[in-house]
Amino acid sequence: MADTNGKLRYVPTTCPYCGVGCGLNLVVNEGKLVGVEPLKRSPINEGKLCPKGATCWEFVHSPDRLTKPLIKKNGEFVEASWDEAYDLIASKFKETSEKYGPKSLGFQVSCRTPNEECYIMQKLARVAFKTNNIDNCARICHGPSVAGLSLSFGSGAATNPFEDVLNADVIFMIGANTIEAHPLAGRRLVQAKKAGKKIIVCDPRYTPTARLADEWVRYNPSTNIALINSIMYWIIQENLHDKEFIEKRTTGFEDLKKTVENYADVESITGVPTERVKEIARIYAGAKNAVIIYCLGITELSTGTDNVRSLGNLSMLTGNVGRPGTGVNPLRGQNNVQGACDMGAYPNVFSGYQKCEDDTIRKRMEELWGVTGLASEYGVTLTEQITQCGDPIKAMYIFALNPVVSYPDSNHVMRSLEKLDFLVVQDIFMTETAKYADVILPGASFAEKDGTFTSGERRINRVRKAVEPPGEAKADWEIFVDLAHKLGLQGFDFNSAEDIWDDMRRVTPSMAGASYARMEKPESVHWPCPTEEHPGTPILHREKFSSADGLGHFFGIEHRPPAEVADAEYPFTLMTGRLLFHYHTRTQTGRAELLHHEVPNGYVQINNEDAARLKIQNGEMIKLTSRRGEVETTARVTDEVAPGVLMMAMHFADAAANMLTNTALDPLSKMPELKHSAVKVEKITGVQ
Numbered sequence: 230m231a232d233t234n235g236k237l238r239y240v241p242t243t244c245p246y247c248g249v250g251c252g253l254n255l256v257v258n259e260g261k262l263v264g265v266e267p268l269k270r271s272p273i274n275e276g277k278l279c280p281k282g283a284t285c286w287e288f289v290h291s292p293d294r295l296t297k298p299l300i301k302k303n304g305e306f307v308e309a310s311w312d313e314a315y316d317l318i319a320s321k322f323k324e325t326s327e328k329y330g331p332k333s334l335g336f337q338v339s340c341r342t343p344n345e346e347c348y349i350m351q352k353l354a355r356v357a358f359k360t361n362n363i364d365n366c367a368r369i370c371h372g373p374s375v376a377g378l379s380l381s382f383g384s385g386a387a388t389n390p391f392e393d394v395l396n397a398d399v400i401f402m403i404g405a406n407t408i409e410a411h412p413l414a415g416r417r418l419v420q421a422k423k424a425g426k427k428i429i430v431c432d433p434r435y436t437p438t439a440r441l442a443d444e445w446v447r448y449n450p451s452t453n454i455a456l457i458n459s460i461m462y463w464i465i466q467e468n469l470h471d472k473e474f475i476e477k478r479t480t481g482f483e484d485l486k487k488t489v490e491n492y493a494d495v496e497s498i499t500g501v502p503t504e505r506v507k508e509i510a511r512i513y514a515g516a517k518n519a520v521i522i523y524c525l526g527i528t529e530l531s532t533g534t535d536n537v538r539s540l541g542n543l544s545m546l547t548g549n550v551g552r553p554g555t556g557v558n559p560l561r562g563q564n565n566v567q568g569a570c571d572m573g574a575y576p577n578v579f580s581g582y583q584k585c586e587d588d589t590i591r592k593r594m595e596e597l598w599g600v601t602g603l604a605s606e607y608g609v610t611l612t613e614q615i616t617q618c619g620d621p622i623k624a625m626y627i628f629a630l631n632p633v634v635s636y637p638d639s640n641h642v643m644r645s646l647e648k649l650d651f652l653v654v655q656d657i658f659m660t661e662t663a664k665y666a667d668v669i670l671p672g673a674s675f676a677e678k679d680g681t682f683t684s685g686e687r688r689i690n691r692v693r694k695a696v697e698p699p700g701e702a703k704a705d706w707e708i709f710v711d712l713a714h715k716l717g718l719q720g721f722d723f724n725s726a727e728d729i730w731d732d733m734r735r736v737t738p739s740m741a742g743a744s745y746a747r748m749e750k751p752e753s754v755h756w757p758c759p760t761e762e763h764p765g766t767p768i769l770h771r772e773k774f775s776s777a778d779g780l781g782h783f784f785g786i787e788h789r790p791p792a793e794v795a796d797a798e799y800p801f802t803l804m805t806g807r808l809l810f811h812y813h814t815r816t817q818t819g820r821a822e823l824l825h826h827e828v829p830n831g832y833v834q835i836n837n838e839d840a841a842r843l844k845i846q847n848g849e850m851i852k853l854t855s856r857r858g859e860v861e862t863t864a865r866v867t868d869e870v871a872p873g874v875l876m877m878a879m880h881f882a883d884a885a886a887n888m889l890t891n892t893a894l895d896p897l898s899k900m901p902e903l904k905h906s907a908v909k910v911e912k913i914t915g916v917q
């Protein structure tokens with residue numbers, strides 16, 4: 230890794246934060262990162278980066294990095310050799326599975342790490358332990374998108390690429406604060422606005438994205454279905470629906486029509502006057518091409534899958550699928566959340582969404598992997614694994630996730646992890662979760678290994694090694710290869726990330742043609758890409774839908790209230806979300822100086838009227854309490870949230886939003902209700 234003659238070296242790679250997948254060069258001097266440079270040739274970010282991307286090299290050389298395996302002995306972590314750590318993990322997992330069977334193990338896979346690492350972890354779990362208790366953090370992010378879009382369209386992925394908003398006449402955004410959460414997709418919105426496209430933003434909060442909108446629709450949290458049903462009612466009522474599209478390409482319209490008949494006036498549920506709903510219906514349905522973009526304000530609710538299906542309904546009702554400038558696009562969150570799902574880090578599918586319960590598929594996988602007895606039944610999901618800690622789950626492997634801060638109801642997560650007999654955490658930093666581990670393994674960061682991330686538009690982007698990992702830290706894929714060998718498994722003789730990728734291609738028809746060679750160009754390739762000659766598929770469902778019958782499916786969906794409704798005791802609705810300058814649990818952005826200084830501490834947004842009533846000043850410390858926990862944080866008094874609504878970022882471990890949140894689940898996707906819980910607010914007297 231020596232850099233010659235003091236010359237800087239530029240290593241093209243992909244941003245490790247959000248699912249936009251911006252291209253950048255890591256700048257290396259004498260074996261160390263000294264900066265980044267946006268990739269001008271990238272069709273995604275065209276030479277621009279957001280503040281997180283621009284500082285993404287800083288955490289890599291942090292002195293806090295994990296550099297050696299650690300084993301807990303008498304309650305203290307002690308440095309250990311890799312062999313010692315591997316022996317302990319292999320023997321504990323083997324022992325547990327022999328004694329209690331495959332249901333006693335839980336595997337939690339990251340969306341932050343390359344495809345190759347997600348693939349090899351699920352392969353190891355399935356091959357070594359015949360378990361499907363494998364899941365990734367899409368479960369608490371876009372699980373409802375995978376479930377809902379699969380039901381509506383036959384494929385759980387975004388239908389169109391980001392830059393395609395420039396081909397739309399109307400952009401309908403709902404539950405997405407793209408300017409802060411996906412800034413370089415947000416840049417496309419700014420460009421679209423300049424080009425005269427109309428932007429509708431539906432969000433209970435006046436966000437930086439809402440500021441960009443031509444039409445901002447404020448409505449009550451968790452009333453998405455009622456609002457969308459009402460928009461559809463007025464589209465049908467005013468005869469603006471696309472009868473030809475409905476007739477030729479869809480099924481279930483009568484069911485939808487009947488359901489929405491009761492939604493002419495939803496003001497009492499949503500707070501939106503009927504005339505306003507009509508206006509929005511006319512704008513959306515009046516467009517030649519209209520695209521829907523949504524994010525967690527749609528998915529992270531106990532109605533998540535139904536919310537997504539409602540958006541599927543809206544797009545098909547107006548024939549807005551399968552062309553440039555149309556479609557339904559979840560903005561996938563993490564750098565590799567699309568990929569973790571694609572790689573089969575999921576409790577019911579192998580890579581490429583091949584169903585484990587299908588005997589033909591399972592037999593084929595067994596042949597290709599050279600094993601027998603792969604599990605067929607649906608495994609246990611991410612947060613349900615936490616609930617099952619102790620019984621029946623005894624041993625768990627958490628790879629690059631920080632559940633104590635990021636999963637709902639932190640107290641429940643901590644109590645659950647304590648019930649395990651054995652916990653492995655593989656991370657790059659000592660996290661709040663790693664403290665509960667019996668063994669901590671030090672992984673290499675994105676800058677220290679090769680691989681690929683798949684962005685939210687199904688584009689597979691290369692990740693390239695620029696520097697060596699610190700101390701004895703290893704590329705995460707190498708750790709899984711070593712462990713597979715310790716467990717005596719066949720079929721894990723991989724010497725590089727590309728070897729693993731090629732093993733994945735061999736067993737995954739929809740990605741068989743996506744070779745590393747094809748990813749050399751910055752535009753790379755979008756899956757489905759079944760052969761080396763296939764050009765890739767930026768837009769889905771052009772001629773027909775991906776469903777078995779080739780049709781799009783309408784569903785009549787009724788409004789349901791959230792699992793926990795504000796009441797006299799807990800009178801506020803708490804929403805949670807993101808800030809531009811921080812990423813999740815801040816293990817990385819908290820170690821970038823600029824980002825940390827921009828927003829060093831958490832806060833909660835509270836409406837002026839509520840603050841005045843409770844005599845709370847801007848900047849004052851207040852206490853929030855839910856049925857599950859409490860936090861003390863700073864009040865930010867604003868009119869960006871409506872009376873009765875609070876908004877808190879999820880990033881800050883010392884006043885974690887998830888101390889308050891609810892574990893209630895969406896029945897179809899098992900998504901917890903992270904975006905909505907009932908809390909009370911108290912002034913902390915005497916503290917300023």
Ligand SMILES: Nc1nc2c(c(=O)[nH]1)N[C@H]1C(S)=C(S)[C@@H](COP(=O)(O)OP(=O)(O)OC[C@H]3O[C@@H](n4cnc5c(=O)[nH]c(N)nc54)[C@H](O)[C@@H]3O)O[C@H]1N2
Binds near residue numbers: 409411450526805
């Ligand atoms: N800066 C930054 N960027 C990120 C991340 C990060 O941590 N930091 N994380 C990445 C990840 S993994 C993800 S999944 C994405 C998330 O990206 P987004 O989903 O865009 O971000 P959030 O702030 O979580 O939530 C979006 C909006 O949902 C609204 N909302 C809450 N409840 C409701 C509701 O009932 N209805 C509607 N319509 N809206 C509601 C909130 O007001 C909020 O503005 O961001 C990605 N990008």
Ligand SMILES: Nc1nc2c(c(=O)[nH]1)N[C@H]1C(S)=C(S)[C@@H](COP(=O)(O)OP(=O)(O)OC[C@H]3O[C@@H](n4cnc5c(=O)[nH]c(N)nc54)[C@H](O)[C@@H]3O)O[C@H]1N2
Binds near residue numbers: 339635656807815
């Ligand atoms: N209340 C509330 N809670 C939420 C959300 C919300 O909107 N509201 N959003 C949810 C969503 S959408 C998501 S995606 C989750 C995110 O939840 P998490 O994924 O748990 O959050 P991160 O902080 O991104 O954790 C990733 C961990 O991986 C480590 N890491 C990063 N790169 C590597 C690597 O290459 N190798 C290894 N070994 N480790 C690495 C980091 O240090 C960090 O500890 O949070 C969810 N939680």
Ligand code: SF4
Binds near residue numbers: 244249250251281
């Ligand atoms: S928009 Fe997302 S991918 Fe692009 S630089 Fe920012 S965090 Fe990275």
Ligand SMILES: [Mo]
Binds near residue numbers: 562
């Ligand atoms: Mo996410």
